[in-house]
Amino acid sequence: MTFAEGDNRVRKLGFFLVLATLSLLAACGGGGGNSIGTVTAVSVSCSPSTITSGQTSQCSATVTGTGNFVSTVTWSASAGSISASGVLTAPVVSTSLVDTVTATSVQNSGVSGTASVTINPQSAGANVAPIIVDSGPDPTNIITTNVPFVTVTICVPGTTQCQTIDHVTVDTGSSGFRVVSSVLSIPLPAEDLSGGNPLYECTVFLDGFVWGSVATANITVAGETASNVPVQIMIPSSTSPAPPSSCSSQTTGPNEGGSVDAFGANAIIGVGLFMQDCGPGCTNLGNNSPPDVYYACPSSGCNPTFVTTAQQVPNPVGLFAVDNTGVLIQLPSVPDGGSPTVNGSLIFGIGTESNNGLGSAVVYQVPDTGNNAGNFITTYSGTQYPQSFVDSGSNGYFFLDSAITGIPTCTGNLPANTWYCPTTSPDNLTATNQGENASGSGVGSAVPVNFSIENTNTLFSTDNTAFSTLSGPIAPTCGSGSNPACAFDWGLSFFYGKKVFTGLENVGNPVGPYFAY
Amino acid sequence: MKSLTCFRLRSASGLGSLLALFLLLLPFNAWAALGDNAASVLTDQARMKGTLSSIDNRTYVLHEITMVSGAKVREYVTPGGAVFGVAWEGQFLPDLELLLGAYYQQAQQAAAEQAASTQTQQGGVPVRRARGPMVIEMPGLVLVQTGHMRSFHGVAYVPQLVPQGVQASDVR
Numbered sequence: 001m002t003f004a005e006g007d008n009r010v011r012k013l014g015f016f017l018v019l020a021t022l023s024l025l026a027a028c029g030g031g032g033g034n035s036i037g038t039v040t041a042v043s044v045s046c047s048p049s050t051i052t053s054g055q056t057s058q059c060s061a062t063v064t065g066t067g068n069f070v071s072t073v074t075w076s077a078s079a080g081s082i083s084a085s086g087v088l089t090a091p092v093v094s095t096s097l098v099d100t101v102t103a104t105s106v107q108n109s110g111v112s113g114t115a116s117v118t119i120n121p122q123s124a125g126a127n128v129a130p131i132i133v134d135s136g137p138d139p140t141n142i143i144t145t146n147v148p149f150v151t152v153t154i155c156v157p158g159t160t161q162c163q164t165i166d167h168v169t170v171d172t173g174s175s176g177f178r179v180v181s182s183v184l185s186i187p188l189p190a191e192d193l194s195g196g197n198p199l200y201e202c203t204v205f206l207d208g209f210v211w212g213s214v215a216t217a218n219i220t221v222a223g224e225t226a227s228n229v230p231v232q233i234m235i236p237s238s239t240s241p242a243p244p245s246s247c248s249s250q251t252t253g254p255n256e257g258g259s260v261d262a263f264g265a266n267a268i269i270g271v272g273l274f275m276q277d278c279g280p281g282c283t284n285l286g287n288n289s290p291p292d293v294y295y296a297c298p299s300s301g302c303n304p305t306f307v308t309t310a311q312q313v314p315n316p317v318g319l320f321a322v323d324n325t326g327v328l329i330q331l332p333s334v335p336d337g338g339s340p341t342v343n344g345s346l347i348f349g350i351g352t353e354s355n356n357g358l359g360s361a362v363v364y365q366v367p368d369t370g371n372n373a374g375n376f377i378t379t380y381s382g383t384q385y386p387q388s389f390v391d392s393g394s395n396g397y398f399f400l401d402s403a404i405t406g407i408p409t410c411t412g413n414l415p416a417n418t419w420y421c422p423t424t425s426p427d428n429l430t431a432t433n434q435g436e437n438a439s440g441s442g443v444g445s446a447v448p449v450n451f452s453i454e455n456t457n458t459l460f461s462t463d464n465t466a467f468s469t470l471s472g473p474i475a476p477t478c479g480s481g482s483n484p485a486c487a488f489d490w491g492l493s494f495f496y497g498k499k500v501f502t503g504l505e506n507v508g509n510p511v512g513p514y515f516a517y
Numbered sequence: 518m519k520s521l522t523c524f525r526l527r528s529a530s531g532l533g534s535l536l537a538l539f540l541l542l543l544p545f546n547a548w549a550a551l552g553d554n555a556a557s558v559l560t561d562q563a564r565m566k567g568t569l570s571s572i573d574n575r576t577y578v579l580h581e582i583t584m585v586s587g588a589k590v591r592e593y594v595t596p597g598g599a600v601f602g603v604a605w606e607g608q609f610l611p612d613l614e615l616l617l618g619a620y621y622q623q624a625q626q627a628a629a630e631q632a633a634s635t636q637t638q639q640g641g642v643p644v645r646r647a648r649g650p651m652v653i654e655m656p657g658l659v660l661v662q663t664g665h666m667r668s669f670h671g672v673a674y675v676p677q678l679v680p681q682g683v684q685a686s687d688v689r
Binding site: 136141142143144145147173174175203204205206207208245246249250251252253254256261262264270272273274277278279281288289291292293370371372373374375387389391393394395396398417418460472473474486487489491 | 654
């Protein structure tokens with residue numbers, strides 16, 4: 001009887017096991033198991049097995065066993081972090097270390113396997129991109145003047161399709177990577193909005209605008225990489241969709257992004273003060289309507305749209321694994337009269353490596369938000385100009401006008417009134433710079449800054465492309481009254497013979513945004 | 518200096534207010550600001566969905582429109598009711614075609630000529646490409662735009678319309 005009952009129980013148990021197995025198979029798509037199976041071993045491999053600070057390695061586990069065993073594992077790492085899918089992100093290290101990655105059987109936590117990943121510190125100089133100031137990407141037609149260029153490699157994410165682009169303008173006055181469409185030779189995937197509509201962007205610069213789609217790329221400069229980054233592909237106005245009038249009417253200037261000659265570069269890398277080009281202003285903060293910056297472009301036409309900060313074109317520096325606190329631009333001195341070419345460095349990170357410490361540089365804090373975002377106070381001849389800024393994308397010193405400075409503008413072949421031609425050349429000038437808070441008041445000391453300018457007609461009569469003394473007027477209307485609203489634009493002339501730091505917002509020590517030199 | 522609401526403007530008489538209301542009721546119209554009459558300020562305010570404050574400065578009336586983003590547009594009006602200058606500041610630029618009215622095309626053409634002179638090879642000789650602030654000075658229009666991404670500033674005025682006793686530099 002006992003036997004019979006037992007026999008009966010075994011049969012019932014077997015029946016339930018079959019049911020349980022079937023239901024597990026159904027639930028797990030055939031990959032499941034049950035308590036009958038046994039996990040015997042877990043083996044782990046990671047590729048690549050040697051990485052540098054902040055880089056990633058994909059680890060995979062092979063679980064062996066008998067019967068219907070559970071093949072899933074949990075991940076852990078002795079250093080850095082590892083995702084549920086086995087992607088190891090290395091910590092930032094100053095000396096090499098061996099990271100032990102462990103995969104533990106979910107079914108039997110007593111069975112696990114390990115693999116080693118060697119993490120090396122970033123090699124010296126991996127954060128240095130050579131800068132050249134030269135005549136630009138198309139010198140037979142256009143000679144660029146005082147433009148710092150670097151070489152950038154972009155790739156289609158997840159592939160080995162890459163393109164190396166030279167003559168990419170380094171711009172501390174903007175954020176984001178933008179490439180002239182005719183230069184692009186790899187199929188960057190479009191960044192579509194959630195409804196499937198293509199995302200386009202209207203970007204306004206000082207003297208015009210650029211228009212084009214937003215796509216995704218991996219961006220590598222020197223040894224630094226930012227992955228899956230939204231970038232802008234700049235198209236001519238003749239390419240569909242044409243720029244909407246709400247885009248072009250924000251400036252009286254032309255579409256500057258339609259060709260290499262119009263843009264004066266193959267691409268631009270904005271390494272300015274801000275993490276994104278637009279930031280919170282383009283996200284839906286309860287505003288009535290989205291600003292005319294990002295556009296959804298279904299076939300019926302383009303209309304402004306809100307986007308999240310993650311959808312916006314970002315400053316790639318902020319997305320580097322390391323050296324992501326800002327940039328240092330280091331250019332040698334240039335003699336009066338200029339130089340044919342200049343070689344310097346775009347160094348990533350501030351205070352992150354032995355080559356990018358602030359040292360004795362003075363920090364000029366600037367507001368993060370408001371109508372004076374990114375500006376500090378320049379005082380010239382006793383008058384404060386609280387909308388002043390440092391901008392490697394401006395070609396020279398741009399300030400005030402002849403009525404205030406007494407310095408005549410150039411006549412002749414140059415576009416009228418756009419450059420200074422001092423009668424005493426070089427003309428030695430002095431001003432002070434001081435940090436600024438959100439309400440426009442000074443922060444820190446006002447520190448004197450000396451600069452010299454020369455006759456632009458004389459400078460441009462040479463074959464030189466790098467000038468520490470190039471200058472022009474900005475504003476014929478500012479400079480009197482109790483609240484002058486005008487700027488000193490400390491363009492590339494200012495950078496020669498200095499270390500100029502641009503500190504990214506919300507990161508670093510001190511916390512950005514700031515300029516320092 | 519005293520602060521006035523938009524319907525108590527010196528230049529906005531009862532008839533002017535009626536005209537302004539009428540203009541606001543139009544779904545789309547050709548009115549614009551620079552060189553235009555004071556009523557166009559209200560059109561601009563409506564289009565920009567901004568709030569308006571006005572100051573009677575005796576020699577001119579200053580209307581300041583503040584948009585939701587915090588960006589500002591200032592319009593300067595003569596005692597006779599003509600807009601002689603406009604200024605703008607903020608992260609986002611205003612619709613300059615609206616703000617400059619009939620002067621927009623002139624400014625656009627001048628900017629295009631300036632750009633062409635530095636973007637097109639002339640007689641086999643390469644030209645110098647330059648980037649910096651936008652400065653346009655013509656006999657009938659002065660326009661300046663400066664700043665950088667996140668913070669733009671600009672002014673435009675018609676020298677011939679600037680009232681006696683007012684400095685062009687008051688437009689800012």
